[in-house]
Amino acid sequence: MPDQPITGTTAGEISASVRDLVGSGGLRPGDPVPPIRELAAELGVHRNTVAAAYRLLAAAGVAETRGRHGTVITSPSPLAGEAAANAGLVDLSSGNPDPALLPDVDAALSRLGYRMRMYGSEAVEPRLARWMRASCAPQLDVPFEVSVTHGAVDAVERLLVANLTRGDLVAVEDPCFYASAGTVRLNGFRAAPVPVDTEGMHPAALRAALDAGARAVLLTPRAHSPTGVSLTAERAAELRSVLADHPQVLVLEDDHFSAVSRTAYHRATPPVTRRWALVRSVAKFLGPDLRVAVVASDVDTADRLAARLRPGASWVSRLLQQLVAELLESDDAAAVFDRARRGYADRVDALRAELAEAGVETPFPTDGFNVWVPVPEGPAATVGALREAGWSVRDGSLFMPPGSTATPGLRVTASRLTRPRAREFARCLAATRSS
Incomplete structure (x- = not known):
């Protein structure tokens, strides 16, 4: 209990008193506040008043x-992030692309001819908007606006915060990208995990989440992290049918692997959806340091996003935008992306083949450069044993949202994995799990 008393006679006053105690250090993370009946008796107020105060604290993210x-x-x-493997270990954990399959940034910079932009300039580089419109026009059957954010995670967070309030339910994939689960949690939203199978998010489970009151859906149409699953045309149609019964729900599609995906984009958002966004970031195929995502969305969603990206506050650097546009529109862009696409496909296919030869199951068809290895008994011991043997992989527990029913596993990044090294790893993993 706090050394100083909680005071107040209204819910707002009691809530403010607790927040003041937190701010002064009188209450610290993990400290309990008094039971509702106890504090109501102490303050001489109805217990409903204290309950309302505690709800205000929960809504503010001060208490739970x-x-x-x-x-x-x-x-x-803090949000979890990708990290390099420990020194001396073979890195199959960091989630990085292969630098050899990225375009030449130095050459693009030398061609750029950048001139300094000032306050009041357009927020979106016209070349980047043109690229997004050209890439989306065949796939979107509704009018849309183009925005630019500081990467996909930034886009998702701004879009959720602009449209939801604390406590709202968000349908997310199970397992899901760790940053998505973290963004939902840190902003006070609640996650409704929707299982993923070999074709993508499961329609019946999505319907159940929507019927339970989910106000937003966050999904990955291609190269889902961590499983590598991409939506099939049939599954996308099923999801559109489910979402068509809930046109008020915000639908966010994070198409992070777009330029180098080996599968076609199949839209899960139905035309009747009023608020939607398709997010295409560039980190996976231009380089992780180029923190740019281009967003196609309905007009109202674009306006809400723009309100949080006003020039003079936090607009995305036009230098960065022009560099990204130059890389996307260069004469050799198509060849560079095709080389990366084939390279990653060959490497994940080789890894899955070697794992199968060693008797290790990888149930998901894989796009991207990550492979998911189920470990029903829990991944921690396997991660530790592999580390002792010189391999660094990602503990799949990181990708499990609250309430997850998915089978635990490992995420293995194959972006730079040669066939001989894949064979060596597969045999090591098989031996580790059988011991």
């Missing part, structure tokens, strides 16, 4: 209710 364990003060935990 833990059932029988009462209400405790919270602290935001």
